[in-house]
Amino acid sequence: MQRIGVFICHCGTNIAATVDVKAVAEALGREPGVVFSTDYQYMCSESGQTLMRDAIREHKLSGVVVCSCSPRMHEATFRKAAEKEGLNPYMVEIANIREQVSWIHKDVAEATEKAIILGRAAIAKVHLNKPLTAGESPVTKRALVIGGGIAGIQTALDIAEAGFEVDIVEKEPTIGGKMAQIDKTFPTLDCAACILTPKMVDVAQNDKIKIFSYSEVESVKGFVGNFKVAIRKKARFVDEDKCTGCGICTEKCPQKKVPNEFNMGLDTRRAIYIPFAQAVPKVATIDANYCTMMKTGKCGVCQKVCGVGAIDYKQQDVIVEREYGAIVAATGFNPMKPTQYDELGYSTCEDVVTSLELERLMNAAGPTAGTLLRPSDKKHPHTVVFVQCVGSRCDAENEKGKPYCSKICCMYTAKHAMLIREKYPDTEVYVFYIDVRTPGKNFDEFYRRAVEQYGVHYVKGQVGKVVEDNGVLKVQASDLLSGEQLHIDADLVVLATAVEPDKSARSIATMLTASMDTNDFFTEAHAKLRPVESPTAGIFLSGVCQGPKDIPETVSQASAAAAKVIGLLAKDKLTCNPCVAESDELLCNGCSSCEKVCPYGAITYADKEFRGPNRTTLIRRVASVNPAVCQGCGACTVACPSGAMDLKGFSNRQIMAEVDAICKM
């Protein structure tokens, strides 16, 4: 019989206001095996833990039940405290009487009754708990960063700085991501390229960092400290080692009509191309969808002009297998294409553009060489209308948009408005907003400058429709403060469209077994306390893949993720989860049912000798579990018909004891 101590936490009034904690302590004190039962204001506090440790010592407790908040919050805290007192940490169980009782029930009698039942279930389980000891597994001292935008770049640089190897996998031919396409950055108005490209060069020159550009993650196996990742290096038909990035091929290529994705399709590039001048790696790539040689077998101009013989039309995709201790998701975002909003005319009017398109139209390296000209007739626009919140802040039921605020649009629109007014003071600029959100250092000051110094017309209201009439964009909008409906003849309309997680994020999350929210942003292990970690051990989050954020925030989060990775890679060994499957060889049939459902390949079979009847020896095929590889899901335990496979910490009998206790009322 165990000697169990029960501790009921008040959680201030979080629990005690709804649950009669004294009654719970008294009722659970009468349960078989319970030798000590008490309530305390804050069990997780120093003095609460001391109370528990004193009781373990004085009452020679062999098991502990804490009735408190969710075990996802403080199970580890209480287990650690028990361990300090010499009690095996896995002899501690939590009854969740806060999230599952006091916070959702109002009636004290009802809540108290439920708290007692949950306490009983935990006691029933502890009766069957066995001390568990964690095994250890080694750590591969290399990290993988998926995505080479500013988030991935910063994370990689910080990890490399600490002396660990890092690989960056980037699906585009160059690293740099969205920041490379941006003209200027708020609120300081530095040129984005001027602050990003030196970092890109740092990455290229760092001998700890290896860039897999034009590559994608193919599969991920393993677990924290021991990931095995297959990376597909897509054929770029150019030998990366030979190519010097001289660019002659990109000038001579006769196929000139390829939409240039770097300039948001506002101009064209060649079929063989280097996305932009400061690309890293500065290596050409052949776009097989447009290359005449690839399509018809006739051309070969690039091969002829290449002085180093880097062109290889027969190049194939290559799969590279690499091992990592940690993986960082930095998959970034895309601005939504607002084609679903017919009334805003994006699909029908060339002069209705998205904000990222405007960035290219204002960038010195863009299609207009930095002079703001509208796409349709390449004329200078004299009236520019900005529309905020396009596709953001929609109702959850709304199929056209996203329910979240995209966070960066208010600031970059203020930046655009200001830059236009500064460069072209003859241009009238209207910004239609719902709210102007500027919580950030020097952000509101920046927005006020746009209004006060630059005379940008901020109108509280929305644009209802945009219709093109003879090269004029007829904008109909509301001005809610004056109660007027405005009709503006504009030359250019700019839509601040919602930020969307990159499409690749979903499949990557599945490979990483990292969870995502309904908007396809990665979820954090804890929204407040572990914001750069995924709930899946060894997976970290950097940048917009976790939620909308601007560059300074992205960079801080990227460094935070790097710090977490460094903390992991600095360890030589990781303590394994001791709650793993275990095969009872005396019961095992060797039928392989369990092996078929194990996602980790943790189960192996061996012929072993057993004692048969009448002093004979039998040889039977039996399963055994590698505890370093097993992650403790329990799939095998149900596949096993003979009950030979069981899960430590969540055994068949423990779970049934909980069932029994809950149903016995």
Next chain:
Amino acid sequence: MQDVNYRPKIVAFCCNWCSYAGADLAGSSRLAYPADVKIIRVPCSCRVNPLFILRAFQRGADGVIMAGCHPGDCHYTSGNYFARRRMTLLFSMLDYLGIERERTRVEWISAAEGAKFSKTMNEFAATIAALGENKRLEDLRCKK
């Protein structure tokens, strides 16, 4: 006639990574559901053995619900896919034996879906309350 004081007993098996976290979110968002629902934490929905479900009915449960990560989101990659097949077959068998299909349910609830957790449990509790006591899979020895 149903006893006016009848309160159903409902056992909810929740996977640790998604649905248990969803229940936590329901709690921290103060989204109430009936106290008749009691949660048992399991590492993954694939840990739920049909034995546990029958055991719950035997010991007096009137409804059993299993909640796990959405298909494709399993923390262990594939656990919920196996669980889904197992439960599909088990529930179909219970139905075949004439045991009310509505007494058993599977729902996929992510860590972000506190509202769905609460809504599901409210619905399920209402369904079970309407069905009344479990008679077809009861074990009288386990009743008071």
Next chain:
Amino acid sequence: MQEMMKKRAIELLANGTCDRVLGWTNGDFAYDQTPALFRTEQELEEGFVYNGFSAANLSKYLVKECRAGGKILVFLKPCDTYSFNQLVAEHRIKREMIYVIGVACDGKADVEKLKEQGIDGITAIKEEGDTYVVSTIYGDKTVKKEDVLAERCVNCKSRKHMVYDELIGEAGDVIADCGRFDMVEKLEAMTPDERYEFWRGVLSRCIRCNACRNVCPACTCEQCIFDNPKSGVAQKAAANSFEENMFHIIRAFHVAGRCTDCGECSRVCPENIPLHLLNRKFIKDVNTFYGTYQAGEDPAAKPPLGRYEKNDIEPGEAGGVKA
């Protein structure tokens, strides 16, 4: 047929292909045959029987024999070969230790049906074309096979051997429209109340003799969870309706996707509970939900509960059963 089999077995014993033979012999009654092991020519000559009562599926007995070593000759009817393959797939028997002679079968007689025909005091049975000639202490009687076939043979799914080293008799075919799910469908069409009454009616007869489990070629656990006091669910005689249900549901679930539908469970049930209808329900569901799958057809196939599809049907949507 019996003599051909006996002759071949004696030859294979003599030339060392095997050191023992697994076959059938008469039990206390001529119609009550039992699986038997023959080690010598003499034992075979005296005891080996194969006729319309040789119903037992011998594949399960190979589990024990494989542990004893040596080389075993076994006679398998078409339906038994499915079980054989399944046992090989589950590593319970070793293919290389066994010499399989497939024997043709066109159904076995059900002694209860013979008795219904007024045939008693049976001493022997002989097949003659479409009829059985049954010797009794009251003289010989001839009955049409179709009138006295065991239920599982009426809905025979296959007369084709899935595996053999040699074949005695003619090779048969898989019978696609065997109608073996007819009764399952009939039950599915009932109301839940009717189904409940049906199953209570038959399952309440269960005396927990464990014959179904002991004969089942899919039930080869070292120790059944229902016998293991440590499992927490051990039971001896079912104490009440719940335990009757529990045992049969869990047993059906444990063999789901593995049961080859050999029908041994219902054959041996002393209470004539149609246990095969539980297994067939799972087989039918697997076929409907996850595509046609016949356990034991292909030893390399992945069992339906050991694989999945991302778009599998949801438990709540699994229709096919009318409420």
Next chain:
Amino acid sequence: MSHDKKQAQLDEILAASGVDVRKCMRCGKCTATCPAFDEMEYHPHQFVYMVEKGQIDKLAASPSIWQCLSCFACMERCPRQVEPAKLIEAVRLSVIRAKGANHLKPEEIPALLDADLPQQAITSAFRKYSK
């Protein structure tokens, strides 16, 4: 009007329209979109806000409710699924019901028909002017 009666009137409008006015984030896209803006005293976003504040009387007395074309552009474009047109419809109906008669007799409609009038407007007219 007593407070209770006012509340009952408000509840009726909310129930009849099925609109949750608290979903409105006051972006004004409905009003920006409204083709009948110039004719109206109160505009779609104001409708929503007035219902939220319980000013049903003011609304019911305003000619604006008859000037709404029931084109449903506001409903289509609302990013928050607030559906102002449904509120206007509900207020209109409550006024018609209180009068106990149709605002316009169905047989009068053909005479008022204009060949250039779009079909949608005819349907809207039926919706607006009859019970």
